[in-house]
Amino acid sequence: MSYDIVIKNGRIIDGTGNPAYTSDIEIKHGKIEKIGYNLKDDAATSIDAKGCIICPGFIDIHSHTDYVLPLLSKVESTIQQGITTQTIGMCGDGLAPLHPEKIEPIRDILTAQSSLYKEYEFKWNSFSEYLANMEDIRCPANSAFFVGYGNIRIAGGQGFENRPATQEEMETMKRYLREAMQAGAFGMSTGLIYPPQVYSSTNELIELCKIVAEYGGLYFSHLRGEDENLLTAIKEFIEIVEKSNCIGGQIAHFKVSGKKNWGNSIKALKLVEEANLKGLNITFDQYPYKRGMSNLPTALPPWVLEGGREKSLERIKDTAIQKKIIADIEKGIKGWENWIKNNGFDKLYISTAQTEKWKEIRGKSISQITKIKGLDNDWQTFFQLLIDENFDVMITIESMSDEDIERIMTSPFQMIGTDGAGVPANPMIGVVHPRLFGTYPRIFALYVRERQLLGWEEAIRKMTSFPARKIGLRDRGLIYEGNWADVVVFDPKRIRDKATYNNPIQFPEGIMYVIVNGVIVVDHGKQKRKYPGKILRRAS
Numbered sequence: 001m002s003y004d005i006v007i008k009n010g011r012i013i014d015g016t017g018n019p020a021y022t023s024d025i026e027i028k029h030g031k032i033e034k035i036g037y038n039l040k041d042d043a044a045t046s047i048d049a050k051g052c053i054i055c056p057g058f059i060d061i062h063s064h065t066d067y068v069l070p071l072l073s074k075v076e077s078t079i080q081q082g083i084t085t086q087t088i089g090m091c092g093d094g095l096a097p098l099h100p101e102k103i104e105p106i107r108d109i110l111t112a113q114s115s116l117y118k119e120y121e122f123k124w125n126s127f128s129e130y131l132a133n134m135e136d137i138r139c140p141a142n143s144a145f146f147v148g149y150g151n152i153r154i155a156g157g158q159g160f161e162n163r164p165a166t167q168e169e170m171e172t173m174k175r176y177l178r179e180a181m182q183a184g185a186f187g188m189s190t191g192l193i194y195p196p197q198v199y200s201s202t203n204e205l206i207e208l209c210k211i212v213a214e215y216g217g218l219y220f221s222h223l224r225g226e227d228e229n230l231l232t233a234i235k236e237f238i239e240i241v242e243k244s245n246c247i248g249g250q251i252a253h254f255k256v257s258g259k260k261n262w263g264n265s266i267k268a269l270k271l272v273e274e275a276n277l278k279g280l281n282i283t284f285d286q287y288p289y290k291r292g293m294s295n296l297p298t299a300l301p302p303w304v305l306e307g308g309r310e311k312s313l314e315r316i317k318d319t320a321i322q323k324k325i326i327a328d329i330e331k332g333i334k335g336w337e338n339w340i341k342n343n344g345f346d347k348l349y350i351s352t353a354q355t356e357k358w359k360e361i362r363g364k365s366i367s368q369i370t371k372i373k374g375l376d377n378d379w380q381t382f383f384q385l386l387i388d389e390n391f392d393v394m395i396t397i398e399s400m401s402d403e404d405i406e407r408i409m410t411s412p413f414q415m416i417g418t419d420g421a422g423v424p425a426n427p428m429i430g431v432v433h434p435r436l437f438g439t440y441p442r443i444f445a446l447y448v449r450e451r452q453l454l455g456w457e458e459a460i461r462k463m464t465s466f467p468a469r470k471i472g473l474r475d476r477g478l479i480y481e482g483n484w485a486d487v488v489v490f491d492p493k494r495i496r497d498k499a500t501y502n503n504p505i506q507f508p509e510g511i512m513y514v515i516v517n518g519v520i521v522v523d524h525g526k527q528k529r530k531y532p533g534k535i536l537r538r539a540s
């Protein structure tokens, strides 16, 4: 046998956006060795792809799987939808760098994702130590890492204090950032609605991004606002990329939130287009759903969250402070994204609650919970939930319109990303967002096949070569001789997502094979015990 795998009789959509063509593929030693018509059946494994599309494995340019990897690394929800490379360390939060004396605030952030982090023993401090530890984890998908500004600020800067960095803190943060970039990070990410990142100034971010620029890295940002502050936030983002001289910027999970802002995608896209005309290389990722996902404490005004979790919990237990919080939310605070006022308690759905008392309300909106529990009003439900759950409550928020979603999706600067994570099909994980299980198949089922907004070739380009090119992966994202054999074989007539808001833990249908580095990891919906994923580092 000359080859490991031969895939025959399928139509190749190679990821460039060019039209499909019929050809066979030979895979050997993890790479695409040969592409040609009617190749000899001279391989250990022969795949008949009749009626199927053969395309590059999907590159999820926005994943939070870094939270999951140290605990569970089979990333089932990721791999089963055809994702072969996950870009992680998003929205400014990650698992490194860690300062040995400042691990607790990071642990607080991680515990909101999984209670297992309460006891977790971190075996690393620096970013390079972190990557070395991740090398030891067996994962079916490849991983590319960004370093989070939140981590850098907690490890080396002013942490949760709402003030500018001192000269010395700035230098320490830059040292941490340099170390991460040298270790192979693809850039720096921010999540500017989350404390402590919400306290950052534009200038501080520009100064840090200058370091990212020295290494040819990207600036990746969950913007400071996605609702009425969206346009200002995009301008800030563009300013940071421009003044720091970064090679490019990526806006995370691009969206227009809040009913009264619907339609603003026209203006938002125009800003992106103008920046690209100036040569700034600004793109964005998007998931195909009307609800977003986040954590409930972020619905509190930023001043409540100053100083970290303990202080914040004390504050919200005080009824006088509760009154002030309600007044601030009802009135609004300039520059702050106000989910309760903009969307309403009936549009905020609880995904995860850990205590017995609240477990059965998973999947319900806060307004529904008030009725179920017979509480006086939604504010009481809101505060009680936060207090009882010690702040560890994840939510989904219904905040977007179809029209904006479609307009953003058809932009030439858009690519696909889940903003999800690789998790097992286990009800213990809570009522997660369906995007964790269904993003990529949903694009095909809903936006290619049903609404015909995108062609197959264009949709696949947005999932493969476009994100690969953006972060700088030179040998992935295309069906091309010599590239790594990350390949998906799927049935275009059958592919569809099954995950819903109420029943999100469902794998998609219609994906026949997922191949990572030349190894079959999914065979007709069955995941094998194979872990060929690699830790990818930025090529210098």
Ligand SMILES: [Zn+2]
Pocket: 090, 091, 191, 222, 252, 253
């Ligand atoms: Zn985010």
